[in-house]
Structures are given as C-alpha cells and as structure tokens.
Amino acid sequence: TDEEEKEGRGSKSxxxxxEHVFRRHVKPKKQHEIKNLAKxxxxxxxxxxxxxxxxxxxxxxxxxxxxxYHCGLNVVTVDAVGCHLMAAAKxxxxxxxxxxxxVEAEAATGSIVHIESLIQPDISLEELLCxxxxxxSPLSPSTTETGLTSxxxxxxxxxGDLGPTLxxxxxxxxxxxxxxxxxxxxxKLSCCPGEPGVPPGDPSHGGRGKRxxxxxxxxxxxxxxxxxxxxxxxxxxxIDSYRDKISDDSHHVKVHCHRAVVETVLRKYGLRRxxxxxxxxxxxxxxxxxxTAVLEGLIIPxxxxxxxxxxxxxxxEEWREVAVFFMLRLSLAPCVESLVVCDRLLFLSEQxxxxxxxxxFEPTISPRNLLVLSLK
Numbered sequence: 001t002d003e004e005e006k007e008g009r010g011s012k013s014x015x016x017x018x019e020h021v022f023r024r025h026v027k028p029k030k031q032h033e034i035k036n037l038a039k040x041x042x043x044x045x046x047x048x049x050x051x052x053x054x055x056x057x058x059x060x061x062x063x064x065x066x067x068x069y070h071c072g073l074n075v076v077t078v079d080a081v082g083c084h085l086m087a088a089a090k091x092x093x094x095x096x097x098x099x100x101x102x103v104e105a106e107a108a109t110g111s112i113v114h115i116e117s118l119i120q121p122d123i124s125l126e127e128l129l130c131x132x133x134x135x136x137s138p139l140s141p142s143t144t145e146t147g148l149t150s151x152x153x154x155x156x157x158x159x160g161d162l163g164p165t166l167x168x169x170x171x172x173x174x175x176x177x178x179x180x181x182x183x184x185x186x187x188k189l190s191c192c193p194g195e196p197g198v199p200p201g202d203p204s205h206g207g208r209g210k211r212x213x214x215x216x217x218x219x220x221x222x223x224x225x226x227x228x229x230x231x232x233x234x235x236x237x238x239i240d241s242y243r244d245k246i247s248d249d250s251h252h253v254k255v256h257c258h259r260a261v262v263e264t265v266l267r268k269y270g271l272r273r274x275x276x277x278x279x280x281x282x283x284x285x286x287x288x289x290x291x292t293a294v295l296e297g298l299i300i301p302x303x304x305x306x307x308x309x310x311x312x313x314x315x316x317e318e319w320r321e322v323a324v325f326f327m328l329r330l331s332l333a334p335c336v337e338s339l340v341v342c343d344r345l346l347f348l349s350e351q352x353x354x355x356x357x358x359x360x361f362e363p364t365i366s367p368r369n370l371l372v373l374s375l376k
Contacts, residue, residue: 021098026062034066036360050177052151057158061088068112080118121161121210125172152178160188161212171351178375184368187233189213216346234329235336238367255283256326257319262291287316341370
C-alpha cells in the first residue's frame with residue numbers, strides 16, 4: 001500500500017500541458033509534479049537571472065529533462081544510484097531524437113549532465129562543487145567545464161536528510177542563487193529516538209549541526225522537539241489518499257491489519273520496520289495466503305504461522321479496529337509534517353534569508369506537496 005501511494009493512484013490519466021515526449025516513461029503523478037515544480041523553477045530563474053540548475057536526487061532525470069529540453073535551462077543532475085543515471089541517459093537520447101528538428105529550428109534547448117554521487121549530510125559546498133567540476137574558490141574562472149557560475153538547487157521529494165542538506169548548502173555561499181525543496185520520507189531523518197542522535201539543546205543541533213531534524217536553533221531548544229520514528233513515518237501518509245482508496249476498494253481497509261499481525265511474527269526475528277515489498281496481488285489475498293507470501297519472501301519458517309494460527313487469525317479479524325486507529329493516526333499526520341517543514345523555514349530565517357512555503361501539487365495526486373523556497 002505504501003508503494004501504491006508513492007505511485008499516486010489518485011491520478012490515473014495523463015497530465016495536460018506536457019508534450020508526449022516528456023510523458024513517456026513517466027507516471028501521471030510524476031507528470032503532475034514536473035509540470036508544477038517547473039513553473040516555480042522558472043519564476044526563480046526570471047527573478048535571479050540564473051539559468052543553471054543542480055537537481056539533487058534526480059532519479060531517472062524526468063524533471064531535469066523537462067527543464068533542459070523544454071525550458072531551455074542548463075541542468076546538472078546528481079543521484080546516488082548508477083542505474084538511475086543509465087536510464088536517464090537512455091531517455092535523454094530518446095528526447096533528443098524526437099525533438100531534434102524542433103530544436104534546430106528554435107535553437108532554444110538547454111543542456112543536461114548526469115553525475116553519480118552520494119550526498120552525505122556533512123558534505124561541504126566546496127566538496128559538492130568539486131564533484132560537479134565547479135570550484136568555489138574566488139580565484140576560479142567564471143566559466144567552468146560544466147558551464148556553471150551561479151546556480152539554483154532543486155530537490156523533488158528529497159528523501160530523509162537530503163532535503164535539510166540542500167538547505168544547508170544553500171546557506172553557505174552566494175554561488176547558490178536559490179533553492180527549491182520538496183521533502184519526503186521524514187522517518188529517515190536523523191535524530192529519531194532510538195537511533196544515532198543527540199538530545200535537544202546540544203550544540204550539534206540546529207543550524208550548527210548536520211542533523212535532519214531539528215535544524216533550527218529555536219526548535220532544537222524546545223523540550224518537546226524530538227519526534228518518534230512512528231510520528232515521522234505517519235507524516236508520510238495522506239488521509240485524503242486513504243479515504244479515496246477505501247471508497248474505491250475495501251481490501252485497503254484490511255491490509256493494514258494484516259500487515260500489523262504479520263509484524264508480530266517478524267518481531268520474533270528482530271525484523272522491526274522491515275522493508276518488505278508487497279505487490280498489489282499479494283495485498284489482496286486472504287490473511288493466511290498473504291502471511292505465507294510475506295514470510296516466504298523473508299525466509300522465515302512457516303511453522304510460525306501454524307504454531308499461532310488461531311491467535312493470528314483472531315487478530316486478523318480485528319481489522320475494523322485497526323482501520324479506525326489508522327485513521328486517527330492519519331488525522332495527526334499534517335501536524336507532524338507542519339512541524340518538520342516549519343523547522344526548515346525557521347532554519348533559513350535564522351540564517352537571514354527570506355523564505356516561502358507553497359503547496360505546489362494537488363494533495364490527492366501528490367500528498368507531499370509543500371515546497372520550501374528561498375533565493376538571494
């Protein structure tokens with residue numbers, strides 16, 4: 001069900017306003033995000049005069065490709081997964097082939113370069129620029145091998161600490177003209193209880209540290225600034241999407257209970273928060289078949305099911321109570337996400353920057369739709 005939410009099942013049709021060449025290989029949810037975020041990028045380009053973009057966590061380069069070949073911007077993408085960049089290069093070639101004649105006629109196309117690199121939270125701006133072939137030294141020539149002098153940082157659904165890292169990099173140099181960041185995967189932020197971190201008020205917190213949350217000194221000093229893994233995880237869900245799912249198909253009401261019951265077995269093997277990919281077909285199975293498929297995928301003895309069969313089946317019948325509990329948790333999700341996003345706004349404000357927060361996507365299509373935006 002988490003994977004289905006990521007795929008944006010609320011949007012089943014192609015997005016108007018995008019040429020076919022930019023819709024190919026792109027799901028409707030991503031099409032919607034590309035179209036709307038590109039508008040915000042172009043506004044910053046117009047205000048700053050900077051046409052050079054660094055797309056961090058670019059994946060297969062769908063946004064970058066649109067910015068380069070449709071908007072005429074110069075884009076460098078950075079992603080840690082090599083196969084993503086291989087796919088991006090392949091898709092670039094397809095776009096170049098399909099729009100070649102138009103580009104020759106209009107001469108308005110930009111450029112795109114893909115770089116494989118893992119961006120750690122403690123990376124310095126100097127190191128990042130070095131990886132991109134750009135020196136931050138004041139003695140460096142104005143034109144570099146990538147063509148970048150000043151540039152705009154863009155992150156579409158930056159996972160975990162990657163979003164905060166973009167904001168910190170932006171605050172470090174005048175070479176960064178602007179930043180646009182839409183976060184996701186908040187449960188992967190550092191400084192969650194039970195994971196490596198430091199207590200509130202510690203000097204390594206806030207704008208002085210490299211943690212994902214809290215970033216701002218103001219939030220770091222609050223006695224209740226810490227957020228649990230569970231709170232951050234639920235902030236990645238949408239009550240609107242869940243409502244639509246259960247109105248369309250009743251199996252979504254039961255699947256959370258089935259997963260919760262299987263979790264009681266997984267914990268016996270120390271597999272809390274295990275990342276199990278469950279296909280849509282498996283999620284629709286009756287509980288016994290569902291549990292068998294999940295445990296087989298993890299190579300856990302099926303005798304665990306037989307030993308506690310009656311108890312597990314009884315728990316699976318409590319799906320109504322689980323659904324109610326899940327809805328109550330989802331009702332709190334916007335509160336947690338608001339706290340995380342406001343912490344990022346405060347961080348930039350504490351650094352002396354003007355900052356904006358915009359809802360750039362339709363929440364029923366792309367629930368993580370809050371854009372943190374700042375420019376110099």
